[in-house]
Amino acid sequence: MSDPLTNDYEARLRAWAGRELVARRPGPDPVNVPMIRHWVEAMADDNPVYLDEEAARATGRDGIVAPASMVQAWTMRGYAASVRADDAPADADELKALLAEGGYTSVVATDSEFEFHRELVPGDHVSIEETVESISPEKTTALGAGRFVSTVKTYRDASGEIVATQKWRLLRFRPAEKPAPAEQARPEALRPRPAINPDNAFWFDAAREHRLVIQRCADCKSLRHPPGPCCPQCGSFGWDTVEAQGEGHVHSYVVNHHPRHPAFDYPLVVALIELTEGTRLITNMTGVAPEDVEIGMPVVLDWLDPDPDLSLPAFRPADAKER
Structure with a gap:
């Protein structure tokens, strides 16, 4: 140089x-007119002298410009x-x-x-x-x-x-040379936050206490999950909760490989668990390799505490040792 x-x-x-x-x-x-039309449409320019012969002549021009x-x-x-x-x-x-x-x-x-x-x-x-x-x-x-x-x-x-x-x-x-970033420990990525609203806040509050609750209609006593403001069976807006036993089986599952998020370990088992009470919820599986998960597998409740502000239910095989 x-x-x-x-x-x-x-x-x-x-x-x-x-x-x-x-x-x-x-x-x-x-x-040419076609290119003029493309241009004025892209620019949202509605001046009529670009496409309207009569309007252009009214301004003293010989035609469009x-x-x-x-x-x-x-x-x-x-x-x-x-x-x-x-x-x-x-x-x-x-x-x-x-x-x-x-x-x-x-x-x-x-x-x-x-x-x-x-x-x-x-x-x-x-x-x-x-x-x-x-x-x-x-x-x-x-x-x-x-x-x-x-x-x-x-x-x-x-x-x-x-x-x-x-x-x-x-x-x-000449591009300025940027100083090399100082070596420092990268903070651990937080697990994505759930979308909490007035209809489901009670469920996440209970989860922080390691209680898995199910919403119950106050009138017809039917259970429902995910939570909602109104009973789908009878239409009642009254409700309370019952605490789940924490047992069930794998109704279905997928193994996620991509896209990856730094807060998770991959491959990641995401299972649809049917509780003994009859409701179903989507959770992660713990204590089992992805290739060992089976439809119908008996599972028991486990808990994930990824950070101090979040606790989520997970399920592990019933015969797996508690973590």
């Missing part, structure tokens, strides 16, 4: 002032041409290489200033050419040390008349 502060390097950069960066190049398509800010769009070559090495302007590559020699390998656009000479109309075929106006001395920026490269883009119609000019400025910068 050349020292960007040497006199020779500075002189080579200054020599670019006034040089042609992109030779005059026509856009791929003439100004293209939005001024579209001038760049008419000269864009499209994605395929923009990535082909043989289509890249040689002078632009030469300047890019010179800036890279000084370590200015990153780029960000900073500002653009247009001057419009006349409105474009359908049928106009626009060309673009670009010259370097100046390259600044090295500046210190929040992104890193860099140089502002100012160019002038000139847009012409098919007869060579200028329709617009654009002053365009880029910051070519």
